[in-house]
Amino acid sequence: MNDLPAPIPTAYTIRPATDLDVEQINGIINHEIAETVNNFNYGPRSLEDGLAWFRATIAGGYPVFVATTTTAGEGGEGGEEVVAGYSSLGSFRQKDGYRFTAEYSVYIHHEHRRRGLGKRLLKDLLIEAKLRNFHSIIGSISEGNQTSIDLAKAFGFRVVGTMKDNGYKFGRWIDNTFLELVFV
Ligand SMILES: CC(C)(COP(=O)(O)OP(=O)(O)OC[C@H]1O[C@@H](n2cnc3c(N)ncnc32)[C@H](O)[C@@H]1OP(=O)(O)O)[C@@H](O)C(=O)NCCC(=O)NCCS
Numbered sequence: 001m002n003d004l005p006a007p008i009p010t011a012y013t014i015r016p017a018t019d020l021d022v023e024q025i026n027g028i029i030n031h032e033i034a035e036t037v038n039n040f041n042y043g044p045r046s047l048e049d050g051l052a053w054f055r056a057t058i059a060g061g062y063p064v065f066v067a068t069t070t071t072a073g074e075g076g077e078g079g080e081e082v083v084a085g086y087s088s089l090g091s092f093r094q095k096d097g098y099r100f101t102a103e104y105s106v107y108i109h110h111e112h113r114r115r116g117l118g119k120r121l122l123k124d125l126l127i128e129a130k131l132r133n134f135h136s137i138i139g140s141i142s143e144g145n146q147t148s149i150d151l152a153k154a155f156g157f158r159v160v161g162t163m164k165d166n167g168y169k170f171g172r173w174i175d176n177t178f179l180e181l182v183f184v
Pocket residue numbers: 032038104105106107108109112113114115116117118119120140141145147148151
C-alpha cells in the first residue's frame with residue numbers, strides 16, 4: 001500500500017497571499033530559476049528577499065494571490081496546506097506616469113500544472129486589477145514558452161512585440177515577448 005503515489009489533489013482554493021506563504025512561493029520561484037529561463041535570476045531567492053518583495057508589492061498597492069490545496073494527512077486527517085501556485089502584479093516602471101500599468105506574474109508549481117490553476121489565478125488577478133483601477137497589464141514571456149503566450153491571449157492580451165536577446169542565462173541569449181491587455 002505504501003508504494004501508491006500520493007493522490008492528486010483536485011480541490012484548490014484561491015486567496016490573497018500572506019507573509020506565511022512566502023516560503024512556499026519562493027520554493028516555486030526557485031525551481032523555475034534553477035531549471036528554466038522563465039525567470040532571469042541566476043541564484044535562488046532567499047526568504048529575506050522574498051519577504052521584502054512581498055511586503056513591497058502589497059505596500060505598493062499590488063495584489064498577490066495563492067492557489068492552495070491540502071495534502072492528505074495520516075488516515076485522511078491533519079493534512080497540510082500547500083501552495084500550488086501564485087499570481088501577482090508588480091510595477092512595470094517606476095516613473096509616476098506608469099502607475100496605472102502593472103506587470104503580471106503567474107507561476108504554478110511544476111507538480112500542479114495542467115489542472116486549470118494558471119487560468120484561475122490569472123482570471124482572479126485580472127478581476128482584481130480592474131477593481132484596483134489599473135488600466136493596462138503587461139506580460140513578459142521568455143522564448144520557448146508558447147503555453148504562457150496562449151494563456152494570456154485567451155484573456156484578451158495581444159502580443160506587442162518580441163525583443164531579441166533581451167536576457168542572458170545558461171550561457172545564451174534569450175528573446176522576450178511582450179503582451180498587453182488594456183481595459184476599456
Ligand atoms: C504557464 C503556466 C502558468 C500554466 O499554468 P497551468 O496551471 O499549467 O495552466 P492551466 O492548467 O490553467 O492551462 C491553461 C491552458 O494552457 C494549456 N497548457 C498548460 N500547460 C501546457 C503545456 N505544457 N503544453 C500545452 N498546453 C498547455 C492547457 O491545456 C490550457 O489550455 P485550454 O484552455 O485550451 O485547455 C505554468 O505552466 C507555469 O507556471 N509556467 C512557468 C511560469 C511561467 O512561465 N509563467 C508565465 C510568465 S509570468
